[in-house]
Amino acid sequence: MKQSKFNKIRMRETLISYAFLAPALFFFCIFVLLPMIMGVVTSLFRYNMKGMTFIGLDNYVNMFKDEVWQKSLVNTLILVVGSVPITVLFALFVAAMTYEKNPFTRSFFRCVFFLPVVTGTVAVTVVWKWIYDPLNGILNWLLKSMNIIEKNIMWTGDKKFALWAILIILITTSVGQPIILYIASLGNVPKDYVEAAQVDGANDLQVFWQIKWPSLLPTTLYIVVITTINSFQCFSLIQLLTSGGPNYRTTTIMYYLYENAFKRFEYGYANAMGVVLALMIGLISFIQFKALGSDVEY
């Protein structure tokens, strides 16, 4: 009798929990889960404005043979491999240098590095467009004034520089949030541990690596995963600055996906790219969780 009443109460509580979850779950299903499923399903079709024809895995086969897609994959991986470590290290460096400063200085640096994040990609990109302008850009002017270059460089149009120019912008727009997170995380490292280590004769480097770094691992994991996902999804910078050029040197998978969907109206092919991109991000995030998550104690 008692057990039955207990079960009834548990059932009621479960129902109530699901009832509270229901609104969010409903929207998650409609706006996230369903489009994902539709994306996978339509990737098996020749799907354009005219309609849909089932073609099995042809979109995937064609994609792996597509030279532009291959270039896009390489460019995307360069952006990920280039931006993630630099973002993490730079954010850690800035946070370590500023978290013990007085509140005003700390806030100033937070503000400086967070500004590109809150400003919005379009505004930031327009500013960078001016900086990189081949004829009137401030970067060329600066480098010429310092006698570093003799002739103007076409930063976003030159095959030697274009992808690196994009990488620099990507990093500047990515470091803001990690810096804020690291500053907060460093502030939470127990002072007792640090002082105990110092009493035991540990130098600054040992204190950082032995005491502070293990405490930062959960934050680092989050930053690495989020920065990796953002770098894989790099799109608006490309669209606004280079349209993938010169000659596909800056085309990313996201940009090529967009081009196929909205310029060529090949929705099924674009969805196949989306599916592969999602799988890649999922796989890499899984590896990152495995590699960085094992030592994390929450």
Next chain:
Amino acid sequence: MKKILSLGLAAALMATTLAGCGGSGGSETTAAPAADTGTTAAAGEAATTAGGSDAAAPAGAVEITWWAFPTYAQDADKPAGTYEAEIIAAFEAKNPDIKVNLETIDFTSGPEKITAAIEAGTVCDVLFDAPGRIISYAQNGKLVKLDDMFTDEFVKDVNNEALLNSCKSDDGSYYMYPISTAAFCMAVSKQALEAADAMSCINMEGDRTWTTAQFEEMLKKLNAAGFNGATVYCSGQGGDQGIRAFVTNIYDSQVTNDEVTEYTLNDEGGIKALTKIKEWVDAGYMLNGSAYNGGEDVDQFVAGNTAFTTLWSPGLASQRAETLTQNEIEAIALPFPSDDGVPELEYLVNGFCVFDNGDAAKAEASKKFIDFMCNDEEWGPKDVVRTSVFPVRQSMGDLYPGDEEMGFYASLTKYYSPYYNTIKGFAEMRTYWFPMLQAVLNGDSTPEDAVNDFVTKANQSIANAQ
């Protein structure tokens, strides 16, 4: 009791969020009583999301939506959509049974918005655009046929087969109702040419036609005097029609054959032109434009950073007039130079289409609205002038009397080349154009290899679109 209350609250929360999410759906006619059937659309409140008259539609009125690119010039300091709201007000005054909602869209995100809306089934009823996009929608079965609007009187009045054909899809039916047209050309800075002693290189007589040899001489003189030539812009699709026409004119090549069934830019003239352009860029006579699109090339010209631009039209001249004056630059419009001195020009056609939203009443109302905008005695000519180009109807006559410059632009209509923007797969072809130019300018491919590769892909795009 608490649990029941919690459940009730959860249900209420769900209901509220769902209600918030719900829309009224696409009602075909408005049943609301008319609060004000007048057309009180204030000119200044033209809309970026929903404009037109702000009055409620009368009972039984057909409600249509018009998406407009910023093609009409606005009065000074007035936002986009202001003039369009005036048209709607005038139309609704004469047609109280039709309510028009206006939404202004821009050239950057507008095409994507249309594509997404077509797939989502939320596209507008009337669109003001050009054949390139409109005919591709028609080829995909998204538009209503407008054959009944092309009366004998209209066809006779237009009297331009190439222009009329640009409004047709491959099934032979008309899908775009044209209102105005003009040729794309180029412009040079008079001040720069005078300073470089290069005015003798251009022809200011008659239709101002000139040759590639004269153009090259101008380039050399400008370079010697320290002026930058135009950018061979190719960072994206924006304004690509201008640079394509420049390439094809230099050595009398053609983007497609006369029948507009096949791309032919890899002919002798096309390869020679790309080779020559690469030479000019390497010599510093023109600038590698891999970082600039058409609009940015024009920006550099009106700012005085370059001595000429290969993207110009009467509309651009009108839009950039103030900046040119501020920068003390007098722009001289010229046709593109060609080997034989006879240019073949690409041209814009502004016109309207009606999306097939499965509602005959809306389609009819849309046609009525288009007819008003193009053919109303008062608003037809006004609308043409607002596009800063020329009427397709010859009966409208000279809408710019005494304007010598507009007279010159009008004279270019005789140099119209075959209109290929309606070819199947045109949108896909454009995605191959600028990488091809970038490959040539950056030395990734020889001009011949690059243009051959472009033509192969472009011809494949025709097959892909079948």
